[in-house]
Amino acid sequence: MPRxxxxxxxxxxxTSSRCIVFDQxxxxxxVAQREHRQIFPRxxxxxxDASEIWQAVQGVLAEAVSGAGLADDQIAxxxxxxxxxxxxxxxxxTGVPVCPAIxxxxxxxxxxxxxxxxxxxxFREKAGLPLATYFSxxxxxxxxxxxxxxxxxxxxxxxxxxxxxxxLLWNLTGRHLTDVxxxxxxxxxxIHTLAWDDELLAALGVPRAMLPEIRPSxxxxxxxxxGVPVASALGDQQAALxxxxxxxxxxxxxxxxxxxxxxxxxxxxxxxxxxxxxxxxGYQIGDGPATYALEGAIAxxxxxxxxxxxxxxxxxxxxxxxxxARTVDDNGGCYFVPAFSGLxxxxxxxxxxGVIAGLTGFVNKGHIARAVLExxxxxxxxxxxxxxxxxxxxxxxxxxDGGMTADNLLMQTLADVxxxxxxxxxxxxxxxxxxxxxxxxxTGYWPDxxxxxxxWHKAAEWRPAIDESVREQEYHNWKKAVARTxxxxxQ
Amino acid sequence: MGETIQSxxxxxxxxxxxxxxxxxxxxxxLARALGLPKGTLHGILRTLVHxxxxxxxxxxxxxxxGATLLHLGSSYLDVNELRTRSINWADALAGRSRESAWIGxxxxxxxxxxxxxxxxxxxxxxxxxxxxxxxxxxxLGKVLLAHxxxxxxxxxxxxxxxxxxxxxxxxxxxxxxxxxxRGWAAETEELTEGEVAIAxxxxxxxxxxxxxxxxxGALERLAPDGPLHMEYVSYVRDAARAxxxxxxx
Numbered sequence: 001m002p003r004x005x006x007x008x009x010x011x012x013x014x015t016s017s018r019c020i021v022f023d024q025x026x027x028x029x030x031v032a033q034r035e036h037r038q039i040f041p042r043x044x045x046x047x048x049d050a051s052e053i054w055q056a057v058q059g060v061l062a063e064a065v066s067g068a069g070l071a072d073d074q075i076a077x078x079x080x081x082x083x084x085x086x087x088x089x090x091x092x093x094t095g096v097p098v099c100p101a102i103x104x105x106x107x108x109x110x111x112x113x114x115x116x117x118x119x120x121x122x123f124r125e126k127a128g129l130p131l132a133t134y135f136s137x138x139x140x141x142x143x144x145x146x147x148x149x150x151x152x153x154x155x156x157x158x159x160x161x162x163x164x165x166x167x168l169l170w171n172l173t174g175r176h177l178t179d180v181x182x183x184x185x186x187x188x189x190x191i192h193t194l195a196w197d198d199e200l201l202a203a204l205g206v207p208r209a210m211l212p213e214i215r216p217s218x219x220x221x222x223x224x225x226x227g228v229p230v231a232s233a234l235g236d237q238q239a240a241l242x243x244x245x246x247x248x249x250x251x252x253x254x255x256x257x258x259x260x261x262x263x264x265x266x267x268x269x270x271x272x273x274x275x276x277x278x279x280x281x282g283y284q285i286g287d288g289p290a291t292y293a294l295e296g297a298i299a300x301x302x303x304x305x306x307x308x309x310x311x312x313x314x315x316x317x318x319x320x321x322x323x324x325a326r327t328v329d330d331n332g333g334c335y336f337v338p339a340f341s342g343l344x345x346x347x348x349x350x351x352x353x354g355v356i357a358g359l360t361g362f363v364n365k366g367h368i369a370r371a372v373l374e375x376x377x378x379x380x381x382x383x384x385x386x387x388x389x390x391x392x393x394x395x396x397x398x399x400x401d402g403g404m405t406a407d408n409l410l411m412q413t414l415a416d417v418x419x420x421x422x423x424x425x426x427x428x429x430x431x432x433x434x435x436x437x438x439x440x441x442x443t444g445y446w447p448d449x450x451x452x453x454x455x456w457h458k459a460a461e462w463r464p465a466i467d468e469s470v471r472e473q474e475y476h477n478w479k480k481a482v483a484r485t486x487x488x489x490x491q
Numbered sequence: 492m493g494e495t496i497q498s499x500x501x502x503x504x505x506x507x508x509x510x511x512x513x514x515x516x517x518x519x520x521l522a523r524a525l526g527l528p529k530g531t532l533h534g535i536l537r538t539l540v541h542x543x544x545x546x547x548x549x550x551x552x553x554x555x556x557g558a559t560l561l562h563l564g565s566s567y568l569d570v571n572e573l574r575t576r577s578i579n580w581a582d583a584l585a586g587r588s589r590e591s592a593w594i595g596x597x598x599x600x601x602x603x604x605x606x607x608x609x610x611x612x613x614x615x616x617x618x619x620x621x622x623x624x625x626x627x628x629x630x631l632g633k634v635l636l637a638h639x640x641x642x643x644x645x646x647x648x649x650x651x652x653x654x655x656x657x658x659x660x661x662x663x664x665x666x667x668x669x670x671x672x673r674g675w676a677a678e679t680e681e682l683t684e685g686e687v688a689i690a691x692x693x694x695x696x697x698x699x700x701x702x703x704x705x706x707x708g709a710l711e712r713l714a715p716d717g718p719l720h721m722e723y724v725s726y727v728r729d730a731a732r733a734x735x736x737x738x739x740x
Binding site: 318460 | 572583609612
């Protein structure tokens, strides 16, 4: 009897690296996970040690494969998905990082991005991105400016840049590559041509010689030392879109973690947002055309529940928010806008700060718990409204994944405020699954996209259950509360 | 170490022994296991029953841990926490069995459905979280009754849902003994004609049953030639053990 074959995916995340092995039906066979250090040298700075991350990735790969009794030749393909925008620079000769990696959350480039304001239109139009500390380009520029001699070495191609996908591909296959979804988060790639753009490089002052080659998200990039084909790379949110099999225009997924990310497939043409969304590449399979996506990023959703647990002590575990919220029937007139570090999509207001509005003597902790869950739902509604307006497509169902989907009250509230059914898929690990799917497509483990669709199953569905008049009144109140957050920070 | 009180040590040994076994123990069994005379044990057991740490079964005279003890210093497991900790395993159970997966806890004498995963065939299904099942007529309920620290049967008379529902209290007691002995429960057309279900206990880090997980499906799929196909039982027990391991962390 031939031994079964599987596909492995490395999920290199912000706090940990994981490896998950899947079978042909998309079921999980084994999982391994290792955390790495979060380094905070100064307020607003967040760094990772790229060497430590590579060690962790090697560890989880070995543990999930040989540790689960599988041989390397049983792994038909290896895929990679990664925390996006985090910036690594390393020495081409030695392969050793030349400085700590700057993590996506790091805000040290804030003065630099303000200094680049004259190019804002250029970045919007060519890269599809707003000017923000979030993306890789300003982080590279900062490193080249701050480390003497680094720019000269980068110009000679002795120092290389990569996001985490590049760093792992370099170490796994010896090639200096990146995938098109990760490249779309650098502010250096032209979103129309999918190539590095001289005008963008000049605006940011980044030498071309240090950049990786841009490749599709799914193709055989090379082989590991054990002979396993390395066959996909996707940014984490794009991988979740792929894992949720959102292959048709209009199909949208929303991942609920500390923050939340909605991505809508917009087909083969980039759609430019007039409503505060990002234009990004969703995926590109082999020689096929790229599929684009609109992205709405919400800074604070699950982390608001953690705040209620850690900073207020109203609950002892995140799951108890639902228990507390169910002690009352409604929000008691109370609204919580968690603009802790400003508001992201669709507002992009860094001068906003959080408010709890509508407080009366009647409001108790149960109402506040309701308001916390509703904050995630209304922030999702704002992004969905922006997506509908930008794309001209109407969201018909929301495919939700991530840890907060265990909260049934939140899922019902989402269906109520969006007025569309909310669906949780059977495999919650959609990020790793998406990377596995792309790698399996590139190597023929799965024949085509239709085969992947057949693997997708609905685990639960919540249907809208409130009246339109209630929905509109509540949305009106939410907007009033949002208005009260703006302009709090005075320049 | 300073002086210790022998009778307290013996009481602790009895409690440990009762906590380690699944069912009830008689005085003779306790005496054998602890190497103590029955007379000594009787005195300690009487005291433990008096304070509610141990309960004696009226019919058999055997002993088990008392409800008071089970709730003493226990961190009550929130049902939403239980769902969060179980969700990946319940998905895997539905995926492997190709049937709907369910998790329930006892709530005021009924089985409260706290988690429900659709059968993965993309047919029209409605989420049943928050609904109640009759404990005597469901596999989830039998698991929960069999391990209920209060050991109370549902209110009599036991209502028939089909002609196969267990309605005799003695028959239910015997069924619960079987559930305790083999570690899982079956329900064969006892709630709905043509449907069968399987369930197994989820335990917390102290070994206390905090919920039950199971699957439900058509008779012709789960038991096509009469008896249940045992592979489904092992899927359910694997999921229950995986969650139990997770809760112990």
